[in-house]
Amino acid sequence: MLVRRTETDDPNPPALSKDAWIAQFSAPDPALRRRAVRALDSSAKSIDALIAQLGEETAPSVRSAIFNALSNAATPRAVESLLLQLRSEDAALRNGAIDALQTLPQLVGPHVERLLADPDPDVRISAVSILSALAHPDIPKWLADVVRRDANVNVCAAAVDALAEAGDEAAVEAIAALPERFPGVPYIAFAVAATVRRIKGL
Amino acid sequence: MTRKRILIVDDGTTIRLYYASLLSEAGFDIHQAANGFEGLEAAMTRRFDLMLVDVNMPKMDGYELVARMRGEDSLKNIPIVMISTESGEQDATKAYRCGSNLYLFKPVAPDELVATARLMTGIAA
């Protein structure tokens, strides 16, 4: 039968010190760890504690809360910690970092050129993933530079894919030169034709 | 004869279009998903004869998708080919351990893609 709910839960977390919240990171219950993550502020000490916990944390819901906290903090230190996750062997950590970084265009901007020059092609692909959903005016230029210079066919393919949505006329020349740079890769010819059509709106 | 149905799971729009154009020209019915989670939902909603699954995807990667499918009675027998930019032996091993039937490296040549699709869906060459 239908009954009217009469009580609500207390919305306020207990008033604990920063150190006490950080100590809660070792609680066995992930709900308590999530609560601790959300209770922390964006001070350097809190960010450091969150970063350290990310290295230890295995529960997806707590990891997710940490990524949101780092994204909400929106500090250069938080962004640096997120960028480090791009090298992780753990796909969930890489993806969480990419999602968080995509929401911070101004803070990510200064790091982009360095990321796109990283010796590891997987890091470069992750960088292109970030750019594919980042709202920054230099995106077309950055992606066009990748297409112009990157030696790895899969990095270039990822950039061409992103340029279908984000590319401008200035990128067309670099894109059109790709089949010559990677002859004998039929996918590249296809992707170039599709992307140029998409950019030109033809 | 009913066309065999293939689900392409890859976060790259252009690569999905590429596989789709090659495979539909080869006579397959093609559906697409942009990440592992979407792929799982698609597999739960419609019966597929084959899934082509990228490894690196947001929200749920290829390994997790394959592992979840192998853990579900209604989904565990769908043939799966994983496709990745990683060409290391341990990546292939990981794919097979999750339950993938085959592992290919990107970029996949058109003939290889079509031949693999025919093989995995039981179509004679």
Added chain:
Amino acid sequence: MTLNVPVYASKTLASSFTDEEYAKFCEFFYRKTGISFNGKKRYFVERRLLERMAEAASASFRDYFGLLRFQASGTELQCLVNLMTVNETYFFREDYQFEVLTNFILPEVVRARRQGDHVRIWSMPCSTGEEPYSIALHILENWARADEYAIEILGSDIDSRVLEVARAGIYGFRSLQRLSPDVRGKYFSKISGDSFQLRNEIRESVDFSLVNIIDPLHTNRYRQVDVIFCRNLLIYFDDASRRQAVEYLYECLNPGGFICLGHSESMSRISPLFGPRKFADTIVYQKPIKEGLGP
């Protein structure tokens, strides 16, 4: 002072956008909102694009798309989403989900419960009340075991004016069209011409409250919820807020609790925290009973 007015307004509908431009827009819009448009909707979509292009003073599709794609605030996209989505509400809207609720979800929720135990269902956003009241009516009419449990139905919205309307429980015939005459007769009394009021005991059984889904001090008041209906709300949020909202809803749910989104929405674009479950032809999402580490 003369004003330079862009000429796009003179385009005829037949030549508004190329196929490539339309495809580009649809792919982007789907990626951002989960909403996809079939061929029949092209006229509808193009008209609204032209409308927003006029407002934004964009001289071309390319300019306007650049605004959508690169504007950091996302304001223009929000305006466009509001224009593209139909915001009507009525009783038994998308009622296939209420069927799933009584046929599958509630039986699973109460499997380990005893007689008299509480079951908590939350409609968020509830707008003018049609959704939580629909849930109430559907349960009373279709769930044979409704009497065995204490069923709490909660309705929340960020807009206090709609909550007032919801509490009053007065609706025009248009809102009641999907109800059978029997159900209408049983639960509503006609108060004038086109006005029907929901019976007192139904109105009083739903608890309405003001909630901002991305304010944890609001959502923290809701715990041990078994089923959340969060339909056609998350499409209006940007990616970060959407993820945050879903995390707060996760917190509100009991382990094993369920969340139902609108029929064009999917968790696949938002967060992997929930697992998809299929009942009949419908996908709903479930909070893990116990949080695993993944494969």
